[in-house]
Amino acid sequence: MKKILVLILSVVLSVVSLAGCGSGSSNTTGKETDTQEAATVAEDNLSLAEQAIAERKESGNYPTIVMAFLNWTGAPSGTERIQNLISAYTEEKLGIHVRLEILDSSSYSQQMTLMLASGEQVDLFNAVYVGYSSSVNKGYCLDMEENDLIQTYGQGILDTMNDVYVNACRINGTLYGVPQQRDMAIGMGGYVIAAEYLDGIGYDYASMYTEGSEFIQTTPEEIEEIFEKLHETYPNIYVFAPQESFVRNSVVYDDIGGDVFGVLMDMNKLEVSNVYSSEAFKALCEKAYEWNQAGYISRDTLTDNTTGAAQVKAGTAMAYMSALKPGIAAQEAGIVGRDIVVFQTSENIMRSGAVASMPWCISSQSENQTAAMQFLELCYTDPYLSNLLCWGEEEVEYVKTEDGHITFADGVDAQSTEWYNNVNWEMPNQFIAEIWEGNDLAIWDKMEKFNNEANVTKALGFTFDNSSVTSEYSALKNVYDEYIYQLIYGFTNPETGIPEMINKLEVAGLQKYMDAKQTALEEWEVSNKISE
C-alpha cells in the first residue's frame, strides 16, 4: 500500500516538475551538455530524493544535520530559537533536524580545523578562512558528484547557480563545494570620499553620475586633483586613509592560488609573474610616497589599524578606497554615517579566487550525506528557509514594509536584535530572501548583471595546492609582512624600497614558488580543456 502511494506521489511530482522545468529559471544556462544530462538524470531520480525523504519520515528517525558557519561576532543570542524554527520546517519538508554551530569569525579557522580533525559531527560547513584547497587536501570535503549525489539530491543547487561558477569550484575536476549567490566580481579603483569635503572645494559631483549608476566613472588623474584641492582646503584633516587592500583594489591582477606570490598581470594570459616588479605596483608606491610626503596620509597609518571608513566617520580622514559592488554606496554611507560619493577609476573584474573563496562543503565524514545534500539544496531553493537564515523570524526580528522591503520589528534595533546574521554573503542564497530597507529592490538583478559583465580571468576556477612549497610560502609571507605596508602607505622611497623587497622575496624562494604555480596552471589548463 505504502509503495503504491509512493509511486503515485513520484508520478505526480514528475509531471509537476516537468511542467516546472519548461518555464525554467533565469539562472539556468541550460545549453551546457553537463547540465542537460544532469537535468534528465534528475527528473528520473526525483523519485529517489522524495523516497529518501519519505523513508526518513516514516521511520520517525530524524537525523540531525549539523551546519557550521561563521558570524562576525559569534553566535547570536537567538540561535536556539531560529534553529528550532528551521528544524521544525525541515522536519516537515525533509524529515531531518538541524543544529546550527555558529562560530566566531576570529576563531572560525581554528575551531573548524579542530572539529574536522577530531572527527566531530559536522555535516555541512562553509570553508571560508579554513581554506578550500587545504580542506580538500586534508580530505575534509566530500566529492559531491560521488554516486551522483548532487545530481540526485541537490539538483536545485545546480539549477540555481550559474554553471560557470559551479565549475569554478572544481579542484582537479572534482566538485568538492558549491558557491553561493553574491557579488563575485569587484569594481576596481573605487574611492569613497565624504560629500561634505567635496562640497567644500566646490566639486560638482551631482552632475557627473551617468544614468542609473551609483558610481562616478573617472580617472586617477582626476582623483589626484581632487586630493590636492582637498588638502589645500582642509590642511588639518588627512586626505586619504590607505588600507591593507590598497594594491588589491587598485592594480588589476589575478592573485591565482589565493596569494600574491606570483599573479597573472594580464588576466587573459596564463602567465605567472611577480606583481611587485610590475610598473603598476611601482606607480602605486610612488603615488603613495608622494602623498605621504605631502601630508595626505597619517603618520600613524602603519600601526593604527582603524579602518578607513571608521576614520572618515570620526572625521580624521576624507577619503578611502573600497572594493565596489552594487549597493556599496548605500552600505558605506551607513557605515560612515554621512553622505559619500563613490568614484571608480578602473574596471570591474572577477578574479580566479572570487568564486571558490567561501564554498559550502559536505564533510567527508558525514554519516548523513544524502540528508545533508538535501538540506543544502533546500537552502538554495526555499525562500522561507533563506529568510530564516538571513534575517531571522518574521514579526520578531523583522517586519515587511509597504514598499516591499523589510526592516527592524518594533522595539528591535541593531543592538538589541537577537538574530543579526550579518553574513548574508556567506549564506547559500540571499537572492531569494527579502531585501532590507535602504537597498535597491532590484539589487539582485543588478548584482547578476555586475557579475556577468565583468572582465573575467582566464584562470577562473584554478586552485593551487602549495603543499610542496609551504616553507617557501611562510618565508615569503614574513618578507611580505615586513616590507609591504611601509611601501604602499608611502613611508619608504620606492626607488630603494621596492628593489630591496624584491631581492628579499627572491632569496626567500619566490621563483621556485612561481614556477610551481606556473606548472600547476599549465596542468590545469590542459585538464580543463579536456573536460570541457
Added chain:
Amino acid sequence: MRLRNSKHMSRNNKMFQIICNGIMFVLSACAIIPMLLLLISSFTDNDTLIRNGYSFLPEKISFYAYEYVFQSGNSIISAYGISVALTVIGTCSSLILTTLLAYALSKKDLPGKTILTFMVFFTMLFNGGLVPTYINYTRVFDLKNTFMALLIPGLLMNGFNVLLMKSYFVTGVPTEILEAAYIDGAKEFKTFYLVALPLAKPVVATIGLFAGIAYWNDWQNGYIYLTTRTDLYSVQNLLNRMIQNIQFLTQSGSSNTNASVGLSTIPSVSVQMAVAVIGILPIIVVYPFIQNSFVKGITLGGVKG
C-alpha cells in the same frame, strides 16, 4: 649599649623605610598611571579616541562602550557568576591536587622520587599540541560544551606550581618537625594536614593566588571548548571573544567590505578598553583580602634553637 644600638638602628631603619617606600611609590605610580589611562579611555567617545588618540583629559565622554558590552547578547552578569564559580572551585581543587603531590614529592627518601619529579617537570616542556589535546578532551573524554571543559584542561594542576611548592616543602618545612609528629604517633596524612600545611601557608597562598588568577583570566578553554553553551561563558571568555572578533573584523575590514559593515556598529576602540576594565575590576576588589596571607609572618618558635 642596647640603647645606643637601638637609636642607631631606628635612625638607620627610618632612612631605609623612606627609601623603600619611595621606590615602591614610584613603581606603583608607573603601574597605575597607564591603568588610569585605560579607565579614562573606556569612558571616551570612540570617534574622539580615533581622532585625538588616548588622553587623560578626553574631549568627549561617552558611556556607549559599556552600554554596548552589557547589551550585546550574552549577559555579563551570568558570565560573572560562571567566572566566580569556576575560580573558587578551580582554585580549591587545584590546591588540593598540587599540595598533595608536592608534599609527596618532597619526601626525601621516597622511592622513585627522581623519576616522578622528572615526569612532572617534563610536562612543563613538552606539550602534545592543540589538536591532540582537543581530541583527548572531546573524543576520549566527552567534555565539550560542559563546565568541566572550563575546569580541567590545563589549569587544574601544572608542573610549575607543583615544583614550586615541593621546593618550599623541602626547604621551609624542616624534617625535625615532621619527625616529631611521627614520634607523637601521627600518621602521614595527619602530619601533612596538621603540621606541614600550616607551615607552608605562604606558598599555599601564593599558589592559590596563581591558580585563582589563572582561572579568572583564562579564556582559552572557553574559546575552544564552548560553542553552543553560551551560558557557560566566563567573563574573560566573553570579553576576549569580543576583542578577538573586533580585531579580526578590523583586520578583515580593510580588505573585505562586508567585515566593515559588521564593524561599523561597534565602537571598537573604546569597547576594548571597557572590556579590559570589566575584566580586571573584580580582582582589584578581591585581592586586598587575599593579601593577608603574605603580610603575616610566621614564627617558628623553638625549632631551630
Added chain:
Amino acid sequence: MAETTGALGLTAAQVKSKKMKSLKRFIPIYVMALPGLVYLFINNYMPLPGLVLAFKNYNVKGGIWGSPWAGLSNFKYLFATQDAFIITRNTICYNLTFIVINTFCAIAVAIILSEITSKAKKFYQSAILLPHLISAVIISYLVYAFLSTENGFINNAILKPLGQEFISWYTEKKYWPFILVIVNIWKSVGYSCIIYLSTIVGFDKGYYEAAAIDGATKWQQITRITIPLLKPTIIMLVLMSVGRIFYSDFGLFYQVPRNSGALYSVTNTIDTYVYRGLLELGDITMSAAAGFYQSLVGFVLVLSANLFVRKIDRDSALF
C-alpha cells in the same frame, strides 16, 4: 641532622623493623600523590603522542596515526630561510635578558616590600600586580598611547615642549629592545615578585634578630641572609625559565610592536614567525613541528643546566 635512632639506643633488629615501617610509611604518600599523577597523565601524557603530527602529512582519512610520514619536511620552514638566524637570535637574546633582569627586579622588589612596615605595603603590592592582569592587546594600545607618532604622549608632551622633532617610534628599530624589556618588566614584576616575597616571609626571623643584635646594617642583612636563603628558589626559577628559552611571549612580540614590518629584525621571534607564516596555511603539522622544536631545545638546555647545577650544589638542582 639528628640521628634519632642512634641516640635512642635501639638494637639492630629494632632498627631493621623501623626501616620496614618506614617503607610501609610511603604507601600513604603514594596515595596522596595519586590524584595529581592521574591528572598529569590525563592532561599531559595522553595527548603527548600527538607530537608525531610534527613528522606526518596529515590527512583526515588516516587520522593522526594513519597519515603518511613526512620525515623532517615539516621542520624545513623553520631553518631553510634567511630569517632563521634572526628569529633564533632574537628569541634567545630576549629570553636571556629577561631572565637576568626580571629575576633581579623581582628579587629587589620582593625584598623592598618585605621590609616595608607601613600600611601602604598592601597598596603597593596590588598596584604592581595590575599590569599582569590585562591582556597583551590592551597593553599594545597603552604603549601606542605613549608612542603614537601623531598623538602619543611622548611625542606631544615631552619632545614637543623640548623643541625636539617627533620620533616615528614604530619604524625606528633601535629603541625597541629597550621598549620591549621595559614593557616586559612592567608587566611581570608584580607577579614574579610574589614567589620571592612569600619565600622571604617564611624565613626564620631569628636570623635577622641575631644579626641586628650583632650590629649588622639592613644592607648587610639583605646580602648576607636574605639572598643566600633565596638561592634555591632563584636557581629553581631560573632553571625553569631556561626550559622555556625558545618560547616567547607572543603578545609582547606581536601585539605591542603592532606588527610593524619595519621592526621585524628586532621583534620577530620563533613564535611570531610561525604565526605569520602559518596564519593562512592552517597547517597543523607545521605548527606541531615548531612546538616540538622549541620543546626539544629547551629540554636539552635544561637537562644540561640541571646537571651543571647538580655538580655545584646538589640540593638546588631540580632533580
